[in-house]
Each structure stands twice: as C-alpha cells, then as structure tokens.
Amino acid sequence: MKEAASRDAAIVTPWYPSRELPFRGAFVQAMVDATAPGCDSAVVYHCDTWVSRMNERTTEAVEAANRKLAPLAVRPVPTVGGAQLVHLAVTTPRAQEFGPLARNHERQLRAALGGRPIDAPVVHAHVGLPGGWAALQNARPDARVFVTEHATYLDRILAEPEARELYDELLHRVDGFFAVGDPIKDVLTAEFPHHRDKIQQIPNPISFGTQRERPVTGLRRWLFLGGLIPRKGVAWLVEAFAQCHAKDPELTLTLAGEGELRAQLVERVRELGLDEAVHFAGAVPPATALEMMREHDLLVHPSRYETFGMTVVEAVAAGMPVLVTRCGGPEQTLAGIEDAAGELIDVEENAESISDGYQRLRDRFQQGGLDLPRAQQVLAGRYGYEAVAEAHYRLWFPAATEHSGEGLERAEAHD
Template sequence: MSPDADLIAINPGRRLRILMLSWEYPPVLVGGLGRHVHALSGALAAAGHEVTVVTRHAAGAPLREHVNGVRVIRAAEDPVAFPLATGSLLAWTMAFNHTLTRAALRAGDDGEYDVIHAHDWLVAHTAITLAEHLGLPLVTTIHATEAGRHQGWLPEELNRTIHAVEHWITHESDRVIVCSGYMRQQVTSLFGAPQSRVDVVPNGVDDRAWRAGARAVAAARARFAGDGPLIGYAGRLVYEKGVQHLVHAVPRLHRRHPGLRVVIAGDGPYREQLQAEAAALRLDGTVRFAGFMTATQLPAMLAATDATVVPSLYEPFGMVALEAAAAGAPLAVAATGGLAEIVEPGVTGVTFPHSDPEALAGAVDRLLADEVFARRVARRARSMVGERYSWPAIAGLTVLTYLGAGREGGRHRPPTAPAKIVVPEGNLLFRDDQAS
C-alpha cells in the first residue's frame, strides 16, 4: 500500500485515539527515533487526533504531562535497575518493558483507544501484550533492522536475538510502517511479511527549523572555513556512517581545492579511530572534529558548506540529507538505502557508490567545481523537502495506515501460532549488493 497524501485533504477521516509506545522521547533523545516520535505525535495532535505517548522516565521529567496537545506518560525505572549498555541490553529491555507495560495499562484504564503504534523492537513485548489485552490493532514502525546495521550479518547472540524480536513484532502487527522502499524490501525479505501489510511512510522534517539566518551562516563560515571551500558532515560517528571514506577522500579533494576545510559534527564510539586516520593522513589542519552542535549551530554550519556529504554504508532513510537540504546545503550522498530515494542525481544533489573514497571525491568535486550547478541542486532539494516531507503530510499518511490496520480487525482476530524463526550462527541474510 502506498497511501496518497492528496486523500487527506479530501477525506480527513474521523478523530482517532492513538496510544504510542517509544523507548525514547524528549527529554530522552538517543538518536533520531525520539525526535521522530515527538514530531509525529505533535503533528497528529495538531490534526485533531488524541495522542498518548508512553515512554521511559528521565530524571527531572514529570511522570505525566500534556505538551503541545500530546499526553505523555513516563514509566519510572524499577528499583532493581540494569545498566543500558551493550552487554546488558536484553536484560535492560526486558526490565524496561515491564515498567512500560504497567504504565501503558494504567493509560488504558484512563480512556479508550483505536490503535496502538509501536516504534522498533525495544517496545515489542509491551506492544504485543497491550494489543492482545485491549483487543486493538497494532501498527509498528521498523526504523532500522539489526541485519541492515551489520550489512547482512548477525555475528553474535545479541544480534540474532534482536533480529528474532524484529521478526516477531513484524508478524504480530496488523500493519508495519517503514521509511523507504529500500526498508520495505528489507522487511519483506528478512521477515517474510506480505507487501500488502508494509506501508512506506517517509520520515518528516520541519524545514523552518533548519533555515539559519544570514548572520549565523556567516559566523559559521568564519569559524570553520579557510581560504577554500567548506565540506560538512553531520551525524553519529559509527562505522556504518562511512565517515572514514570521507576522511580518505580529503587528500584528493585538497589537491584540487587548496585551502579546503572539512568540518565533522557529531560524536560516537568511532571518533578516536577517525581522528587517528586523519592524523595519519596529515589532515590535522584540514579536518576538524567539532563534536555535537546545538539546534542553532548545526543548521548554520550546514548552510555554510559548499557541499555536505552523507557517506553512509547503511541508511534506512537518510534524515540528515533532508535536514541538510532544508538548510540549503548542496548534497553529495552515498547511493545506498533510503538515500538513493531522496536524492535524484543531477537534480537534487549528486551521488556516489558507498565505501568508495575516490568516487566520493569525484562527486564532491562536481559540486565544488561548479558553483552554479551546486546552488541549483540545493534550491531544488530545499523545495523538495517542503513539498514531500512536511510533518502534516507524514501524519496524514500515518493515519491512513491506522485506518487500514483497523479495517483488518486488529487483535479481535483469534491468535495465530507464532512463525518459526531460524537464524543460523553467523548467517548472511542478504548479499552486499542487496544491502546497497
């Protein structure tokens, strides 16, 4: 199913009562998922729907509050706490789901709902329990897959268990939402879900929040640029984001563009390795690791660049590409995953094969060598963001998925036997060409 946004204006439908489950929500923000749930719930509430978000508690945050039309219920951690770390992730997730389930059941006592919307595998146990207990349709957004994060491999017991939970909640859901056609192919092939139950609803972006003023852009340019062009990157510093390939492309670009500077915004476990690689290439004066930037600093930095690079090996959607486009940056992105669906080569940016520093350098050089072309594709990309990826439009498409799930009967159907999940050790679930 590919919902048509134009239907929203013609038939807005009835007011829905939505119970949303997420392991992160402001002020708890780990990655993009929390921001997504926050923006989506707000857009749904603005459209007149009744939205309750049940999430985990953070120190200093109220257990219950109404914010921008959204009721937020936070599940306090039990006295026997588990650390949120890789080695204890499954134990932490199970403990978290106990507290989340209790909080969500109390929310169920407070009122009636039409649909449950779960976000990712970390809330699977609560979502499935609640859907069966309340007899409601279950919609799940799969934001990424464990197999995709590891390029098709499930090397450890932890990875295989997460994969199994993703499989489970996919089959227990009445409808599954994914952010791109690439992710739809992954979910249907990895988990055997029928395509008719997997809806593509892209992520949204508030383009107004990414438009920096002229003074802020000039200040960012003065701070980060040298006598030549400025290249930017924003995102987590982890292997699958491919920043290492950007670093290795810099010497080629520097030879073509003297005075070139590169600013890398963000942090993560791969930062020390990246800094070591930059030092080995003698790029200390060229590449700057700027760390995290504020909501004011980041749009200004992106707008100040002559090219913003998204070199990911794996990218279910490519939110940073939309944000950079909204900021007005010319885009050079890896032709992988959802990124390949956002950027049309030569129209809204340029693309290159992932994991190829030479091709990356060639794509960026095309932007740096032709300023008229670079600004033209940047303008088109910025217009595209406003037309296709506004949060009101994304909320409307999500409502169509809710209505589809409701028509299919939800948890009122008799329970079916769970699908058997077999994941051999070290199994390669898809080839590299499928992953890209």
C-alpha cells in the same frame, strides 16, 4: 476494521532525543511534531534503555527497585506538537539480546503504567523490537496498534531465534506496519513473505519550515552529521577531505557527532596536518544540527548503509547541496532530483570516490547545474510534515479522514 472512538494517540518508542543521546530518535520526535497537532491528545512513552554492566541477580534487583521508583519519577512533561512526554528508564543489562530486551521493555512499561493498559485507541510504536512489542502487549484490547520500523540492524534482530519469533507475531498482530524506506521493507518482505501485504511504507517527516538566510555560494564549508562509526564512512571522509584540501586550502570540515572512531580520526587529522581545517563538534542536539546545516555549504554523507537517510533530506530542506552515497535510503529519498540536490556516489571502500564526487559536484555547482528550490519542493511533497501526518491520519482515524482526500501522494502508505 476497528475504528478509533476519538483522535487520541499514544506513541511508544525506545528512541527519543535526550541529554545523553541528543541525536537518537530525532525522526521519532519529528514524527510526533508532525502528527500530534492533528490528534485530540498525544502521549509519547519514551522507554529509555539504560544499560549497565549487571549480572542476573543485580539485574533483577535493579528492575524490582525501578518498579518502586517509577511511580515517583515518571510524570508527563510537554514535548513537541502539543504532545505530552512520559519518560521512563528501562534498566537493562549490557548485551541483552533483542527478544529479552523486548520483553524487558514490555514489563517495565507495564510497571510504569501501574499495570493498566495504555489509555488510547491508537498506539503508534517506533522500532518493531522493543518498541512495537512493548506497545502491542500494553495496548488496551480495542486499541489499534501501528508500528514504524527504522532500525538499521534488522539483520541482527532477525538472526536471533526468539526475536525473529516475536517479530513474526508482531507483524501478525499489528493493525499496520510501516517501513521508512525500501531497505527495511525489502529485508522484512524477504524474511516474512506471508506478511508481505501488511508491510507498507511511510517515510519519516522532515520540516521545511526554516530557510537559511543566505544561499550557498561556494562548496567550501563541509559538514558531516552523524555517528563517528565505521558504518558512516567517516574514515574515508577524512581521507577524501585531505585530498580535496590539498587542492583548495580554504576548505573546512565540521564533524558533528560522537562514536568509537573519534580518537582515531582526531589522530589521523593531526597526522595529516589538518587541525586548523577540521573541527570536531561532538554530539549536538537536533536544533543545533539544523543551525549548523544553515551555516555550512555542503553536507557530505558517505554512509555505508542507511534505511532512510533523514539527514540528507534535512540538508536539502535547509538549502544545502549534498554529496551522498547510494547506501540504501538516499537514492530512494532523492529519486528524480539527484542532480538538482547534489551528487550521488557509489559506496566504495576508498577516498577517491568521495573526492572525485566532490570535484564533479563543485564543477556542476559553479556552472549552475543544481536546482535546490525544485529539490526542496519535491521533497516537501514527499516528506513534509503535512504529507506524512496525513498518511498516518488516514490509517489511524479512517472515518474522520475518508472525505479529506488532499494528502500528498508520495507520503501515503503504499505496498
């Protein structure tokens, strides 16, 4: 195995919180915050996909212009964990397929680097395509490249022949490949059984550093955090809330996020006469999201599919019970502490599964049936910054960490 000469690391990611998309890549930022302090230096390359409606000729002209602009516009700025952030705009035509998109990121990162490779012995990329591919193609020859996959749309990526081919090559060439949860690992091992041994699992890190001032005393102030899109089950959430609100008019619901369903949801809330009880907060930055968790009583997360379910773990970390669907990630992240943290419900295309789940959870909560401190302790051991960072260091800098055997078991990479 090649060995890193220093503890310098570079991170390549298409997702990182920004003004335009404050939510996107919060988990990448958390990973940087967790891992950068243990590195001599860490530089984050945020290859921000800037999509516009462009024909082929315009796409080429814009990319050529961006090659001239990038040297003037790209400068490192401080980000979390003492790392430096290098933000570059990857100009992209609408609906570009995943293969061409990966090559686009590769080209534009190279241009921003002035044609030189990324100067770090360890490169950690997020999202196989485009992030992993761009990192692999721009890493220096002796660098060790690791990729963490989070994408919920892996099936769409792998349905494209060119993207599937690039993904296969990526898995072949990287030094380590991490899925953040079983759903992603299952998809990849089924698609690429010949890479089964390389696909490991390291979860996203969660901060357990800040607690709410007063513990939750009643489950009245519901909170939803995420995109207002069909996959998140928000339409059923509004219906379920209406059912529960009819029984307890003191209930409120805050929906923090934006998405294609917003107008439809606003209209439905009006039809239901719930304008006073339901608040649309819009997209909020990560810090505000955490504050909101500490100001509400219950996270309701009725997603249809999640690869990890970071919001759910964050809510427990913020001292908040959760009502969450078994949609892939959450049943894994909450394994063994389901009843201590809240209530898991099946993914069903109806509102009753959510409202019935709420009634059960409320009854258990009133009888003291939850144990949030225990849930927090267990989750910190699995997903806390230290645990996740240590799991990465063992792979990134094996010589330096081979004698420090204190990492927490669940966060370690495992097959």
